[in-house]
Amino acid sequence: MDDLHIERLWLANNLRNYNYIAVCRKTGEALVIDPFAVDQILVVVKQNSWTVKAVVNTHDHGDHIAGNADVITATGAPLLAPTNAAINNVDQWLNEGDQINLGESIVFDIIDTSGHTLPHISLLSNTQTPELLCGDTIFNAGAGNVHSGDAITLYETFENKISKLTDSTRIYPGHDYMQTNLEFTLSIEADNQAAKQMLQQANHHSPENQIITNIGQEKAFNTFLRLSETAVIKNLTNRYPELGAEPSRQAVFLKLRELRNNW
Ligand SMILES: [Zn+2]
Numbered sequence: 001m002d003d004l005h006i007e008r009l010w011l012a013n014n015l016r017n018y019n020y021i022a023v024c025r026k027t028g029e030a031l032v033i034d035p036f037a038v039d040q041i042l043v044v045v046k047q048n049s050w051t052v053k054a055v056v057n058t059h060d061h062g063d064h065i066a067g068n069a070d071v072i073t074a075t076g077a078p079l080l081a082p083t084n085a086a087i088n089n090v091d092q093w094l095n096e097g098d099q100i101n102l103g104e105s106i107v108f109d110i111i112d113t114s115g116h117t118l119p120h121i122s123l124l125s126n127t128q129t130p131e132l133l134c135g136d137t138i139f140n141a142g143a144g145n146v147h148s149g150d151a152i153t154l155y156e157t158f159e160n161k162i163s164k165l166t167d168s169t170r171i172y173p174g175h176d177y178m179q180t181n182l183e184f185t186l187s188i189e190a191d192n193q194a195a196k197q198m199l200q201q202a203n204h205h206s207p208e209n210q211i212i213t214n215i216g217q218e219k220a221f222n223t224f225l226r227l228s229e230t231a232v233i234k235n236l237t238n239r240y241p242e243l244g245a246e247p248s249r250q251a252v253f254l255k256l257r258e259l260r261n262n263w
Contacts, residue, residue, distance in 0.1 A: 001025075002127040004106050006172055007044060010208035011037045015063050016176045020133055021045065022123070024103025029053045031102060032077070033123070033133050034174060035067030042074055053102065056094075057081040058113075058135025059120040061148075064174060082112075082119040094121055113137040113161055115154025116144030122161075130169040132215075138162050139173040140202075140213050141195070142181030143224040146257060155253040163225055167216030176207045184263045185223045188256070189231045194220035227252040 007021040019041060020033040030050040034057055035041055045052060052075035057065050065087055068079055078091035080100070094100075096112035100123065108123040116136040123133040136144035137157060146154055182199040185192055198211070198221055205211055219225045226232050227249040236255050237243050243251055 002125075002129060003103055004125055004127045004131060006131055006133075008172065008208075008212075009037060009040050009044065010176070011040070012207075016207065017063055018172070018174060018176060019067075020172055021050070022102060022106075022108070022125075022131075022133065023048075023050055024106055027051075027103040029103045031056050031100065031108075031123075032071050032075075034058055034064035034135060035071045036063050038067040038070040038074075041067065041071060045075070052077040054100065055079050056100065056123065056133075057085065057087055058122060058133065058137075058174070059117040060085040060087050061117065061136070064135065082121040084119050085117075096121075108133075111161055113157045114149070115146060115151070115157045116149045118149055118153065120144075120149070124165070124169070130166060131172065132165065132169050133172045134162075134174075136174045138171055138218070138222070138224075139175060139181055140171070140178040140210070141185055141198070141218070141222045142177055142260065143222075143257060145261065151254050151257050152250065154257070155250050158224055158253065159249065162215070163219070165215045167214060167219070169215045170212050171215065171218065172212070176210055178202045178210055180263070182221060184260055185221055187263070188223050188235050188259075189226070189229065191231065192221060223256055224253060227256075232256075 005023045009019040011017040022031040028050045030052050032055045080092045081087045081090045083093040094110045098110040100108040107126040113122040114120045125131040182195050185195040
C-alpha cells in the first residue's frame with residue numbers, strides 16, 4: 001500500500017465542493033489542499049492526530065482559499081500558492097517543477113495546469129498509483145470553466161499535461177459534477193458505453209462516497225479528452241457547420257467548453 005492517503009471531505013454545499021487532506025500514513029504529516037470547510041478539516045485532523053505541514057492552494061477562487069487563515073491560525077502551517085495568484089500572506093510561491101515533500105518518501109510535483117484561472121497548479125504524487133490533486137482543472141468527466149481564465153490555455157493544459165499522465169493516475173477535483181458531466185458527454189456522444197456505465201454506477205453513490213476515477217477511465221468518457229473521436233466531431237460539425245469538415249482539436253475543445261457553459 002502506498003504511504004499516501006488522500007482524505008476527501010464532502011462539503012454538502014451548493015458549490016458541491018470537495019476539500020482534501022493529503023496524509024503520510026507513516027508519519028501523520030498532512031497537507032491541507034484548498035481549505036474551505038475549516039471546521040470539518042480541523043475535526044478530522046484532530047481525530048487522527050495528523051500534523052499539518054502546509055496549506056496549499058491550487059488557485060485563487062474564494063471557495064478554495066476562504067479557510068486559509070483559520071487553518072493556519074489553528075495549526076501554524078505555512079501557506080503555499082501559485083506564483084501570481086491573488087492570495088494574501090503566502091509564505092512560499094509555487095511554480096512548475098517545484099516539489100513538496102510529505103513524510104519520509106512522498107513527493108508531489110507541482111505542475112502548471114492554468115486555464116480555469118491564470119495561474120493554476122496541480123499536485124502530482126510520486127506514489128505507485130499517482131494521485132493528482134487538480135483543483136478545478138479536470139473534473140470527473142469534465143473540464144473546469146474558464147469564466148475567469150482562458151479557454152485556449154485550458155486546452156493546452158489538457159493536451160500537454162492532463163492527457164500525458166499515466167492511465168493509472170487518480171484525479172481529485174475540487175467539485176463533484178460527475179453526473180452532470182456524464183450527461184453532457186452523452187449529449188455529444190449518445191452511444192458512449194463507458195459514459196453510460198459510469199453514470200449508472202455514479203447514480204448509486206452519494207457525493208461523499210462518489211467513485212474516484214483515473215485518467216484511463218477519463219479518456220473513455222471525458223469528452224474534453226476525446227477531441228479526435230469521430231462521433232464527437234460528427235456531432236459538432238453537424239450542429240455547427242462553421243467549424244468546417246475537419247476542425248482542429250483546439251476548435252473542438254473550445255466548442256465543447258462553450259456548449260458546457262449552457263448545459
Ligand atoms: Zn475555481
